[in-house]
Amino acid sequence: MSFKELGLSDVLLKGIEEKGYTTPTLIQEKAIPAVLQGKDVLASAQTGTGKTAGFALPLIQLLSEKPITKRRPIRALVLTPTRELAAQVYDETREYARHTGLEAAVIFGGVKQHSQVARLKQGVDILVATPGRLLDLQQQKLLQLTQVEYLVLDEADRMLDMGFIRDIRKVISLMPDRKQNLLFSATFSPEIKKLAATFLDNPVTVAAAPENTTAELVNQKVYRVDKAQKTELIIKLIWEGNWHQVLVFTRTKHGANRLAQKFQKQKITAAAIHGNKTQNARTKALEGFKTGEISVLVATDIAARGLDIPQLPHVINFELPNVPEDYVHRIGRTGRAGASGEAISLVSADEVAYLRGIEKLLEMKIETEILEGFEPTEAFNEPQPKSNQKPQQRGGGNRSRHAKNRFRKKH
Incomplete structure (x- = not known):
């Protein structure tokens, strides 16, 4: 048509x-x-x-x-x-x-x-x-x-x-x-x-799309790592992969600022985008990211909502969101319009409950790896079956079902 x-x-x-x-x-x-x-x-x-x-x-x-x-x-x-x-x-x-x-x-x-x-x-x-x-x-x-x-x-x-x-x-x-x-x-x-x-x-x-279609073009992966080693690992991934357009998610505004500063100290051009930034600063950071002047954009969930970045190849969850549906929003920013994309999550021991909640939502197991030199020392304990330690969700109990359908749509 x-x-x-x-x-x-x-x-x-x-x-x-x-x-x-x-x-x-x-x-x-x-x-x-x-x-x-x-x-x-x-x-x-x-x-x-x-x-x-x-x-x-x-x-x-x-x-x-x-x-x-x-x-x-x-x-x-x-x-x-x-x-x-x-x-x-x-x-x-x-x-x-x-x-x-x-x-x-x-x-x-x-x-x-x-x-x-x-x-x-x-x-x-x-x-x-x-x-x-x-x-x-x-x-x-x-x-x-x-x-x-x-x-x-x-x-x-x-x-x-x-x-x-x-x-x-x-x-x-x-x-x-x-x-x-x-x-x-x-x-x-x-x-x-x-x-x-x-x-x-x-x-x-x-x-926008029929139900139950899958986002085949988004390659999802989890790296198990101690919290203290996350920054070193993410810098290694960016340098060795020669990545030039990476959207990184943190849970907090302060965390986004700290991580962006650490990237800059390692000669990786980076900027943070969150609600405490002025509109001019947010606009400048986004434009720099789109033009390639900035390689890494570190964002919180709310600040990233609505960002339309064509051909975004890499999304990294520096920290998993405590609401599974937000994971769906995050990884949906890559693998759009027929382009392939990669969504990587750095998961420490205290985030295992969040990971299981996401996998339950998606009805799939996400491939998990441990990189040499970054072997975790913290026990990766599973949530107790009785409580299932399901992360608290916002806005009512039906959101997981709707989020699952959304993930299954092509982005």
């Missing part, structure tokens, strides 16, 4: 062609026609599946079919959980709308509001925003949502995880009841279904 067969206009097709896209992804095939028909949509799709175009293209077309007024009130709102995702959605939307005459803008916290407010005053058709900054500017009467015709909640599951549910409900209350609503989430968890039921009207349900 071609983009033209989906019912998109020649103006949009020109923008798509300029970006080098020729064939729509599965989520685009399913979502675009439904949106163009004016239907509410509940979609299951992760970053890397082409979901942004799945909602941006039809919204741009619907908006461009109506007269553009001189004042340009906000007619379409896209809510995202993180600054990085907001910036990426804005960049893509602006490129798609290049030949339509529509204006797009992005607002998020972590930076001064002056330039964002100035941009809003010029008139905006499509606004991409994080909930906190949006409500802040609305309360200052610097923007209005009374003429919004289209609402998109992007990565709604992560917004719920980050505690944005009250903000989301507040935003919805500020908009007209009659509008077209689109909700994109990695899973259809009970929480997401409950949220969808509050504002979606008889939605069309679409998914």
Whole structure:
């Protein structure tokens, strides 16, 4: 199927062609026609599946079919959980709308509001925003949502995880009841279904990939190692493998900072990205990583959510997450779009329960090795069967089942 067969206009097709896209992804095939028909949509799709175009293209077309007024009130709102995702959605939307005459803008916290407010005053058709900054500017009467015709909640599951549910409900209350609503989430968890039921009207349900397909292109491996030797081992892997683009995950912000500094001392270009970093620092680090100026990006889970890094070959879990579903998010950043990828986890004795929880979630054993010179001295004790020491999960007991389905989708 071609983009033209989906019912998109020649103006949009020109923008798509300029970006080098020729064939729509599965989520685009399913979502675009439904949106163009004016239907509410509940979609299951992760970053890397082409979901942004799945909602941006039809919204741009619907908006461009109506007269553009001189004042340009906000007619379409896209809510995202993180600054990085907001910036990426804005960049893509602006490129798609290049030949339509529509204006797009992005607002998020972590930076001064002056330039964002100035941009809003010029008139905006499509606004991409994080909930906190949006409500802040609305309360200052610097923007209005009374003429919004289209609402998109992007990565709604992560917004719920980050505690944005009250903000989301507040935003919805500020908009007209009659509008077209689109909700994109990695899973259809009970929480997401409950949220969808509050504002979606008889939605069309679409998914980015059929259930039970596997991520064959992600090669997963565990190295058993003492905690004290993890830094030395990861440096050895990077140097000997001559790796130049590695995304490393830590559990904490301070841990990310310390590890990035240790890489730098070993002449490995590295930067940390987490919630305590300024937006400018995060943007600079990500751009440097994408261009190759930075070889290693050390990140926490929340900061990395929404990062879309094409052709990422290596993901390393310096520490395993205590929530198995977060492991799925982490390794899903490699092995995308037909490219092979490697996901390595450095596991110390105190993390065995986390490893078993991940394996149970994935219904598979992950290949485990011990490297010469890094033989662990700590006992690798198994969790007790009675408690199973299952890592505490956030957001309810059904997340493991949904995470398993997500892992099985091709990234």
